Amino acid sequence: MIDRKPLRIVHCFRAPVGGIFRHVRDLIELQVRAGHQVGIICDASTGGEFEEAMLANLRDKLALGLERIAMQRQIGPGDAVAAFRTYKIIKKLQPDVLHGHGAKGGTYARLFGSLLRVFGSRVARFYSPHGGSLHFDPATLQGRIIFRVERMMERMTDRIIFVSAFEQGIYARKVGEPRCEFALIYNGLAESDFEPVVPKGGAADFLFIGEMRALKGPDIFINALAKAGTASGRKLTGVMVGDGKDRATLIEQSAKVQEDSEISFLMPMKAREAFRLAKVVVIPSRAEALPYIVLEALAAGQPVIASRVGGIPEILGESSPALVQPEAGELAARMATAIRDVAAYKQTLPGIEALKQKFSSEAMAARLETEYFSALDG
Structure with a gap:
């Protein structure tokens, strides 16, 4: 300084x-x-x-x-x-x-x-x-x-x-x-953000964390999780962490697709605590500038799938396989691929040192x- x-x-x-x-x-x-x-x-x-x-x-x-x-x-x-x-x-x-x-x-x-x-x-x-x-x-x-x-x-x-x-x-x-x-x-990000977070035993398959409003795409997450479950041949699980004006509507939406997916809704908590709840973090936003949650998840060693919007490609790289359009069909296909072999999918994402140098x-x-x-x- x-x-x-x-x-x-x-x-x-x-x-x-x-x-x-x-x-x-x-x-x-x-x-x-x-x-x-x-x-x-x-x-x-x-x-x-x-x-x-x-x-x-x-x-x-x-x-x-x-x-x-x-x-x-x-x-x-x-x-x-x-x-x-x-x-x-x-x-x-x-x-x-x-x-x-x-x-x-x-x-x-x-x-x-x-x-x-x-x-x-x-x-x-x-x-x-x-x-x-x-x-x-x-x-x-x-x-x-x-x-x-x-x-x-x-x-x-x-x-x-x-x-x-x-x-x-x-x-x-x-x-x-x-x-x-x-x-x-x-x-x-601070140095402490780069300490790895390990999902706990019995962690859900996917995590959404953010404000419960249309701009952040929580409705896309719910529909995509159900479609990914159908494609995977098993019921997939999700955790949605956050609050907002659309929360009650989203809970109703999730109840309609519960045959193909199972979703738990939790109130806001620190991102690093939320990362322990699932294997893959999903950011299905319809619009963003440069969202911290993508940076935080990658720094903590968490695999991510994110919308190709705003500055997100500047984090993941323009050709990253983690990038999808903010719509349920394409997101579901990527979720099914990622959950099939999480370790292999994680290898396609930016490394910690590259993140530290830029952010x-x-x-x-x-x-x-x-x-x-x-x-x-x-």
Whole structure:
């Protein structure tokens, strides 16, 4: 890390769940270790007991505190109140760096960072999309409006930080080539993430872990597991770990295919604990930026099957046999192949050393710190 005066850094994001939350937690660990003062502003209505425990573990490390405000996913009447409260908190904290993650966090960080600059504060305004608004279709009216707003917001942005080349390319295609400074910084893993995880005795065949909503493809997993069972000539077992608005519907869906598969539903837990529950990890997402769960599973020595979407091919390699289209038929065929000989299938995946070289949390935090100081010096 750079030997300079410590920074006051505030991370702003909506939901303390999933990959964004993991990304922010990793950054905070390393930024605090480097001597910076860090704070969080996030949604108060999202997350369950697992997320509350993770936030509690962070609280003592946050010199600038943890502030939670009700933030809606979609734009609505409550945004005005949430925005006003967020601005008051940010103004009080007087950060050197405001780093917004996702669509809503990015909007707040850039708007309120710009407002602080009007009143004389020197604050760097950073934005990491993490997919977010980039998932929208530019052919729709909603998409066109969102991408026009993204374009306008560049005037209030000191740096856009992309986590994959795919994300950077999608931004250029849907919004346009950034007219502000930008950088590509891959998500990174700590050394402890590379300790192997061994599935326990009686482990299920396949694991889904993630938010229970359509974007993550849990419905695809359920249908594919049943089809793979039919192709394999035996009932396959699965574990689905997570929570979300579609959980009840997914449980109903799994009951309809129970003749061909057997699925257990568990609430959120640490990824490494979940890896012990099954032999193969499946990531059937319909859209992603650069998902941590793929990195975490590979680093822990777990075989994976993942959708050919977003930045996932940048992790596995463009020609990897682990990549499938996010639809049940192709996924089922790959699941049947993998479970037939898990050890042989695992040999086709990237090795640990290759992962370490490309996806390091130390390198991620160091590069981001360099961008912070560069923006403040500019």
